[in-house]
Amino acid sequence: MxxxxxxxxxxxxxxxxxxxxxxxxxxxxxxxxxxxxxxxxxxxxxxxxxxNYQAGRVETHFPLRTDGQIVMISDITVWSLCEHHLLPFSCVLTIAYKPADHVLGLSKFARIAHRHAHRLQVQERLVRDIAEDIAKVTETDDVAVIGRGEHLCMTMRGIRTPALMTCSVFEGVFREYGPPREELIKIAFPGN
Structure with a gap:
């Protein structure tokens, strides 16, 4: 045989x-x-x-004159994977923008955030990518994104200490310290 x-x-x-x-x-x-x-x-x-996450349509706009309003969406939680250790991290996001002549559908912010979270990432790039995408689909440069994340690569290994990392992107009216940025900070960090 x-x-x-x-x-x-x-x-x-x-x-x-x-x-x-x-x-x-x-x-x-x-x-x-x-x-x-x-x-x-x-x-x-x-x-x-x-x-293979598919975010679906993210460009849904609604015509609306906001007269200088700032729109903020807070407490969007996404999970991603640290590209350095392949361990998960969670990130709680606050997104703000100053609309021009239309507003973006509310669910689109979470769809955009998840689209960028569903790949190997670092938090700093995640926040930057979300800000750039929001600016593109809302057609405004007045965009801010704040992300606060806990990384299991720090909590579970190495130093084994839980901590939150915060990073942010401030563009347009949010770039300088002033009322729009102060309002955003109060929403993103209540009680501080």
Whole structure:
């Protein structure tokens, strides 16, 4: 009997499932033990869900004259993955803009934020990318984004201390210290 005569087990596997199986082996686990046998499949499905996120339409505008109003959306929470350690971080966002002659649909802010969060990221770039996208779709340079994030790469490893990192982008009327920026800070950091 030769190798060709033996029944061949299918070795065609989802590449992400193979990565998960190898990871389990490398950390001393048995990927075939009860409780882990479906983990590679779930791992692969999650990574695809995360990285293939479709935000949907983000350009929905409504004509509205706001007479200099500032529109702020706060407490948008997104999850992303630190590109340095592949560990999650959560980021709570406050977004503000001064509309011109139309306003952006409310859900579009969260869609834009999630679109940028669903990839390997660093918080500073996440906040910058969201600000640039908001400016583009609202057609105004008067945009600000503040992000406060907890990074599990700091909380779970290394120093093992929870902390919040805050970063911001201030453009247009928000760039200089004054009433628009002060109003935004009061909303983003209540009680301070």
């Amino acid at each position: 030769t190798l060709a005569d033996l029944p061949q087990e299918s070795t065609v596997r989802d590449p992400l499932e193979s990565v998960a199986r190898q990871l389990l082996v490398e950390i001393g686990e048995d990927p075939d033990r009860s409780g882990l046998e479906d983990t590679p499949r779930r791992f692969a499905r999650w990574w695809r869900e995360f990285s």
